[in-house]
Amino acid sequence: MSEEVLLDVQHLKKYFVVEKNFFGQPTSLLKAVDDVSFQIKKGEAFGLVGESGCGKSTIGKMIVDLYTPTDGKIIFNGTDLSALSKKDRRKYCKDIQLIFQDPYASLNPRMTIGDIIAEPILTNHLRPKNEVEKRVEELLNCVGLSGSYRNRYPYEFSGGQRQRVGIARALAVEPKLIVCDEPVSALDVSIQAQVLNLLDDLKEEFNLTYLFIAHGLNVVKHISDRVGVMYLGKLMEIAPKGELYHNPLNPYTQALLSAIPSVDPNNRKKRIVLEGDVPSPIDPPAGCRFCSRCFKRMDGCESFDSILREVSPNHHVACKLYEQAGPGEAEHDKKEA
Numbered sequence: 001m002s003e004e005v006l007l008d009v010q011h012l013k014k015y016f017v018v019e020k021n022f023f024g025q026p027t028s029l030l031k032a033v034d035d036v037s038f039q040i041k042k043g044e045a046f047g048l049v050g051e052s053g054c055g056k057s058t059i060g061k062m063i064v065d066l067y068t069p070t071d072g073k074i075i076f077n078g079t080d081l082s083a084l085s086k087k088d089r090r091k092y093c094k095d096i097q098l099i100f101q102d103p104y105a106s107l108n109p110r111m112t113i114g115d116i117i118a119e120p121i122l123t124n125h126l127r128p129k130n131e132v133e134k135r136v137e138e139l140l141n142c143v144g145l146s147g148s149y150r151n152r153y154p155y156e157f158s159g160g161q162r163q164r165v166g167i168a169r170a171l172a173v174e175p176k177l178i179v180c181d182e183p184v185s186a187l188d189v190s191i192q193a194q195v196l197n198l199l200d201d202l203k204e205e206f207n208l209t210y211l212f213i214a215h216g217l218n219v220v221k222h223i224s225d226r227v228g229v230m231y232l233g234k235l236m237e238i239a240p241k242g243e244l245y246h247n248p249l250n251p252y253t254q255a256l257l258s259a260i261p262s263v264d265p266n267n268r269k270k271r272i273v274l275e276g277d278v279p280s281p282i283d284p285p286a287g288c289r290f291c292s293r294c295f296k297r298m299d300g301c302e303s304f305d306s307i308l309r310e311v312s313p314n315h316h317v318a319c320k321l322y323e324q325a326g327p328g329e330a331e332h333d334k335k336e337a
């Protein structure tokens with residue numbers, strides 16, 4: 001992994017308009033992503049974890065340009081993508097690819113997998129026409145499928161094989177960054193590890209960088225170098241993998257970790273059961289978003305600024321318990337300006 005930053009997400013926001021008044025002005029906003037900042041270095045795998053609905057996919061979709069951010073910056077390889085025109089932005093689409101959660105829904109059922117993988121190669125003029133077939137076979141082999149499968153249709157494959165096709169299609173354009181949006185959630189548990197290992201191997205082979213989205217911490221444990229934990233549109237904690245799993249500081253991360261079943265009878269942690277439901281992102285609680293369910297809640301959480309603070313090297317936490325830890329990112333920004 002290099003020290004160079006490939007993706008720098010700064011104060012990213014996405015608000016969806018839920019209700020408009022008679023004059024077409026928004027009267028109710030769903031704050032799917034609310035001021036999220038993180039960086040991913042070249043060659044790094046950054047895991048993004050949180051319960052369903054916390055805004056993970058929305059972040060992924062903004063990075064691959066399926067959604068336009070409400071506010072904030074997405075800086076890719078030194079270029080601020082959010083400041084580009086639609087036409088200039090399109091030039092970067094090739095460099096950032098998305099692997100979807102449901103491989104069946106993301107592959108055109110009327111096309112053979114050969115055509116599905118060839119399509120982006122032809123559209124981007126990456127190979128002369130007579131070399132495309134060879135390239136498709138090469139890509140199928142890379143993801144562990146036989147080149148002879150290219151004339152088959154998506155329905156002829158199992159879930160795991162279809163996800164391999166999705167990965168081959170993403171690799172076809174030789175991307176720099178791949179956003180993997182819960183790529184194994186729809187697969188059988190026995191197949192999940194195979195696909196995760198494949199993604200891990202491909203990362204080394206093609207020098208890729210990953211934003212790896214999952215809803216549980218157990219899935220990203222193997223593949224990620226660093227992990228960010230999200231709750232209701234906000235980042236709660238970011239830390240290197242080992243540090244996050246052994247020394248989780250945010251009570252929400254502690255609860256997520258306690259939900260992972262352990263096979264070691266000597267190492268069974270007490271499960272932290274959170275009370276209540278996740279509040280609606282339409283009317284999120286003021287202050288810390290997690291405070292309505294937090295088991296370490298104290299006075300002042302309702303007005304806490306929810307800024308990530310560096311508690312120890314590379315370990316950032318947004319929690320009232322660590323408010324004194326040092327300057328938050330907002331102060332850093334002010335200094336730089």
Ligand SMILES: Nc1ncnc2c1ncn2[C@@H]1O[C@H](COP(=O)(O)OP(=O)(O)O)[C@@H](O)[C@H]1O
Pocket residue numbers: 016030032050051052053054055056057058059281
């Ligand atoms: N196109 C959309 N229009 C309105 N609300 C949306 C849209 N996409 C996502 N949302 C809402 O944004 C929130 C975050 O969704 P999402 O990013 O898909 O969560 P996750 O991937 O973490 O499960 C959810 O409350 C979801 O209902």
Ligand SMILES: [Mg+2]
Pocket residue numbers: 053056057058181182
């Ligand atoms: Mg999602």
